[in-house]
Structures are given as structure tokens and as C-alpha cells.
Amino acid sequence: MTEKFEEEMRKSLLSLKQELLDNINSQSNSFHSLFSSADPKDDVDIASDEIDRKMLESMSSQEADKLTSIEAALSRLDAKRFGICLQCGKKISEGRLRAIPYAVFCIDCQNNNER
Numbered sequence: 781m782t783e784k785f786e787e788e789m790r791k792s793l794l795s796l797k798q799e800l801l802d803n804i805n806s807q808s809n810s811f812h813s814l815f816s817s818a819d820p821k822d823d824v825d826i827a828s829d830e831i832d833r834k835m836l837e838s839m840s841s842q843e844a845d846k847l848t849s850i851e852a853a854l855s856r857l858d859a860k861r862f863g864i865c866l867q868c869g870k871k872i873s874e875g876r877l878r879a880i881p882y883a884v885f886c887i888d889c890q891n892n893n894e895r
Contacts, residue, residue, distance in 0.1 A: 781863050785874060790857055792881045797850045800843050846882070853882040865889050 856862040863872045865886040872886045885893065 781871075781874075786857060786862065789862065789877060789881050790854070792878075793850050793853050793857070796881065797847065797854075800847050800850070804843050804847075849882040849884075852884075867893075 853862065856864075863874075863877055864870070865872055866884045867889040868886060870886050872883055876883055876887055883890070
């Protein structure tokens, strides 16, 4: 893997990280405004607010998992282990890494894991 490609991946990962942090911050603000503006409501409104709250929590959890994956990929870049499949030890294709820069499995291992 060339230094140019590694730098491209680092920039991509840092950009994804910033985007996620911005989304998490925005969701957090939405979550707080949802509850700070709460007033006595009927059962339908309460149920709707609860669904909104659950969706915000779920999205934050998914984004937190993705953020952890991005941080791990940045660590692998620093350790010169980026782009190596954690299962079989083979190189992960550049095309796959461009599509999913935090991928930890080559396409063959990923397909096997999904079966």
C-alpha cells in the first residue's frame, strides 16, 4: 500500500469522523430540545415522543459504533496494519477500502461471515 493511498484513507477517515461527531452533536441537541419542550400531552403524543426518543438513541448508538470503527482504522494506519484482513491476514483491496475505509475483513471473509 502506497503512502499516497494511506494518506487518502487517513483524510477520508478523519472526514467521516468529523461528520459523525457533527451528527451525534446535532442529535444530542435535538434530543435535549425534545424533552425540554415537553408539555402535558395525550397518549398519542407521548407515544410519538417516545418513538422519536428511541430512534435518536438508536441512531446515536449506531453512529458511536461506526466512530469506534473509524478510530480503530486510524490506529491501524498508525501501526502500519491498515488494509490487512483481521481474519485471514490477506490484503483488503483498495476498492473495498475506498468504499468502506474502516473495513476489517477482505471481501471473501466478509462474505463468509455474513453467511
